[in-house]
Amino acid sequence: MAVQARELTKDYKYGFHDEDISVFRTAKGLSPEVVAAISQHKSEPEWMLKFRLKALDHFRKRPMPTWGADLSGIDFENIYYYVKPVDEMGRTWDDVPESIKRTFDRLGIPEAERNFLAGVSAQYDSEVVYHNIREDLEKIGVIFSDCDTGLREHEDIFRKYFGTVIPPNDNKFAALNSAVWSGGSFVYVPKGVQVDIPLQAYFRINSDNMGQFERTLIIADEGSSVHYIEGCTAPNYSSDSLHSAVVELIAHKGAKIRYTTIQNWSDNVYNLVTKRAIAHEGATVEWIDGNLGSKVTMKYPSVYLMGEHSHAEVMSAAFAGSGQHQDAGSKAIHVAPNTTSNIVSRSISKGSGRTSYRGHIKVLPKAHDVKVNVRCDALLLDEESRSDTYPYMDIDNPDVTVGHEATVSKVGEDQIFYLTSRGIGEQDATALIVNGFFEPFVKELPMEYAVELNRLLALSMEGAIG
Amino acid sequence: MSGPARLVTQGLRASVEGKEILKGIDIEVAQGEIHALMGPNGSGKSTLAFTVMGHPKYEVTGGAMSFDDQDLLGLRADDRAKLGLFLCFQYPTAIPGVTTVNFLRAALRAQGKEMPAREFMKRLSDEMAALRIDESFRSRYINDGFSGGEKKRSEILQLAMLRPRLAILDETDSGLDVDALRTVAEGVMRIAGPDIGVLVITHYPRILEYLRPHVVHVMHDGRVVMSGGPDLARRIEREGYEPILGTAVPEPARV
Numbered sequence: 001m002a003v004q005a006r007e008l009t010k011d012y013k014y015g016f017h018d019e020d021i022s023v024f025r026t027a028k029g030l031s032p033e034v035v036a037a038i039s040q041h042k043s044e045p046e047w048m049l050k051f052r053l054k055a056l057d058h059f060r061k062r063p064m065p066t067w068g069a070d071l072s073g074i075d076f077e078n079i080y081y082y083v084k085p086v087d088e089m090g091r092t093w094d095d096v097p098e099s100i101k102r103t104f105d106r107l108g109i110p111e112a113e114r115n116f117l118a119g120v121s122a123q124y125d126s127e128v129v130y131h132n133i134r135e136d137l138e139k140i141g142v143i144f145s146d147c148d149t150g151l152r153e154h155e156d157i158f159r160k161y162f163g164t165v166i167p168p169n170d171n172k173f174a175a176l177n178s179a180v181w182s183g184g185s186f187v188y189v190p191k192g193v194q195v196d197i198p199l200q201a202y203f204r205i206n207s208d209n210m211g212q213f214e215r216t217l218i219i220a221d222e223g224s225s226v227h228y229i230e231g232c233t234a235p236n237y238s239s240d241s242l243h244s245a246v247v248e249l250i251a252h253k254g255a256k257i258r259y260t261t262i263q264n265w266s267d268n269v270y271n272l273v274t275k276r277a278i279a280h281e282g283a284t285v286e287w288i289d290g291n292l293g294s295k296v297t298m299k300y301p302s303v304y305l306m307g308e309h310s311h312a313e314v315m316s317a318a319f320a321g322s323g324q325h326q327d328a329g330s331k332a333i334h335v336a337p338n339t340t341s342n343i344v345s346r347s348i349s350k351g352s353g354r355t356s357y358r359g360h361i362k363v364l365p366k367a368h369d370v371k372v373n374v375r376c377d378a379l380l381l382d383e384e385s386r387s388d389t390y391p392y393m394d395i396d397n398p399d400v401t402v403g404h405e406a407t408v409s410k411v412g413e414d415q416i417f418y419l420t421s422r423g424i425g426e427q428d429a430t431a432l433i434v435n436g437f438f439e440p441f442v443k444e445l446p447m448e449y450a451v452e453l454n455r456l457l458a459l460s461m462e463g464a465i466g
Numbered sequence: 467m468s469g470p471a472r473l474v475t476q477g478l479r480a481s482v483e484g485k486e487i488l489k490g491i492d493i494e495v496a497q498g499e500i501h502a503l504m505g506p507n508g509s510g511k512s513t514l515a516f517t518v519m520g521h522p523k524y525e526v527t528g529g530a531m532s533f534d535d536q537d538l539l540g541l542r543a544d545d546r547a548k549l550g551l552f553l554c555f556q557y558p559t560a561i562p563g564v565t566t567v568n569f570l571r572a573a574l575r576a577q578g579k580e581m582p583a584r585e586f587m588k589r590l591s592d593e594m595a596a597l598r599i600d601e602s603f604r605s606r607y608i609n610d611g612f613s614g615g616e617k618k619r620s621e622i623l624q625l626a627m628l629r630p631r632l633a634i635l636d637e638t639d640s641g642l643d644v645d646a647l648r649t650v651a652e653g654v655m656r657i658a659g660p661d662i663g664v665l666v667i668t669h670y671p672r673i674l675e676y677l678r679p680h681v682v683h684v685m686h687d688g689r690v691v692m693s694g695g696p697d698l699a700r701r702i703e704r705e706g707y708e709p710i711l712g713t714a715v716p717e718p719a720r721v
Contacts, residue, residue: 417521418559422573422628423547432572434565436607 055168055178150186184214283308302331322351349385470497475528489688550631560658651676
């Protein structure tokens with residue numbers, strides 16, 4: 001069926017739709033026609049089409065960023081920018097690489113979930129769970145849907161916030177996403193509502209949260225709080241080579257948003273994500289961001305501290321195996337006085353893997369009494385692995401307390417000997433050290449994620465995972 | 467195989483970074499026995515401990531070494547631990563992020579001595595109480611930010627939980643005040659018995675008043691130069707090493 005669909009695509013210059021085949025995808029490459037086809041297919045309002053086309057324009061005008069990881073391997077013309085996620089994803093279990101299947105086995109991922117994660121099925125078997133949760137949420141006025149539905153059913157709120165935190169011309173990949181975005185989550189939490197269960201992208205019926213160009217928009221109204229979780233520790237197999245998401249968070253006065261991500265892309269993927277939050281007066285935004293896998297990841301969750309007494313907390317962990325480059329970090333922009341930010345980064349490199357911490361702290365002239373704390377620690381597992389730190393600080397107010405600490409360490413022979421002298425094998429000893437190193441991060445994760453992540457790290461030590 | 471398991475070294479020679487430190491060590495410690503290994507600084511006592519335990523930096527250049535009739539040469543440290551060897555480190559290494567509980571469970575599992583969670587917690591509580599270790603220790607990261615005394619207690623706690631057949635205590639008494647020394651020594655004596663052999667490495671006879679070794683060895687310049695009964699330790703306390711060794715020894719740099 002998939003093959004058939006692909007064949008048919010050739011006859012249609014800018015994508016097609018056929019009820020019987022239930023697969024829609026645009027032609028390879030980017031053009032205004034492709035963008036228009038996406039928008040049309042989704043029956044979007046005119047303003048969104050304009051938004052997309054303008055973004056495409058920005059994308060084309062901007063040069064490739066050269067200040068970070070090597071992106072020369074990306075071929076923009078060889079990518080399908082939109083594939084409609086349907087039941088039959090055009091991929092079978094046989095298409096999934098052996099290494100990924102083996103990892104599913106080792107992690108003990110249930111069958112239904114495997115198919116979902118590997119992109120074989122578009123649905124994760126949690127429909128009932130999701131349905132109940134959605135009903136409970138609706139009762140308290142919380143909107144939790146995919147972004148396409150959000151635009152369709154809640155256009156007024158959606159339009160008010162969409163693209164306001166990360167404008168389409170922010171950077172080349174935000175522009176790309178703005179032009180071709182699809183899927184992702186839309187969350188609105190009304191004033192004063194505390195959502196006490198974490199909202200997991202998992203619960204949603206559609207798989208398009210796993211899309212290549214997903215778009216997430218979360219608004220926490222005054223005094224509300226919400227915890228959103230995306231991703232999982234199992235390898236997220238994608239035959240597509242580019243994942244470029246945009247995540248926008250708005251925390252209104254006194255609101256709290258925690259956004260937890262664990263991603264483990266297959267090692268052919270360029271993972272280039274723009275994540276940014278606005279924190280209004282007294283608001284707290286927390287990014288918990290774990291990056292495993294991928295070929296290249298560039299991701300710097302940011303918080304713009306716009307209101308007094310707002311607080312940013314960014315805790316990230318990155319693991320780079322051989323051939324991988326994790327270029328991650330964080331930004332905190334202190335616009336208002338009496339704001340605080342705390343950034344903690346931990347990274348591990350193994351084999352020819354490379355991690356970079358890239359951070360930017362900016363304190364504007366009017367932002368007095370600001371407190372900033374940055375701590376990044378890197379662990380190298382062998383002689384070949386590499387880690388770099390690029391901290392940037394622009395402090396334009398004298399009344400600021402800044403703490404910055406960075407360490408690079410190696411797994412020591414003495415540590416290994418100590419553990420092995422207690423009977424623990426060398427591989428398990430390394431895994432223990434690695435897990436311990438990530439402990440401050442893992443502690444922040446919900447239990448089941450923490451367990452999975454530890455298991456995954458242990459597997460990575462065996463070289464079972466690329 | 468019957469009878470107590472024995473640690474036997476014969477003419478054991480070992481080098482660190484090309485420098486020979488052990489120049490032929492013959493020693494034999496059986497389950498149920500307590501031996502003391504004394505000697506001035508730099509005589510090679512700790513090197514013997516690391517060599518027996520299998521630290522990769524310590525290269526065996528001659529002689530033989532076995533435990534329970536099994537050749538130790540060529541065995542990795544974790545295999546030696548599984549045979550029942552244990553080393554109480556003089557300077558145990560911190561493993562940040564790994565709690566005492568998780569560390570102990572991982573070690574027990576690796577040695578095939580896993581026990582149900584409830585039993586484990588009960589035993590841990592008992593042992594910690596005996597060693598006067600605070601409950602908060604469970605969730606502290608192993609040796610991370612521990613004081614000198616806490617490190618020593620933690621080592622003895624591991625000894626008590628892992629129940630090896632042969633334990634080497636490498637200057638477990640160093641840096642302890644009188645009360646801590648007694649607690650630690652009593653901790654060892656709680657475990658001592660027919661199932662465990664103990665080799666206590668020390669500069670000072672004081673700990674031996676508690677441990678009451680059956681045999682005392684004196685080491686100097688990479689060799690065991692004298693062995694005897696408990697009297698030997700007392701003589702060292704009275705006279706120092708010089709008359710025994712018949713040579714001037716550098717003043718031990720003790721804290």
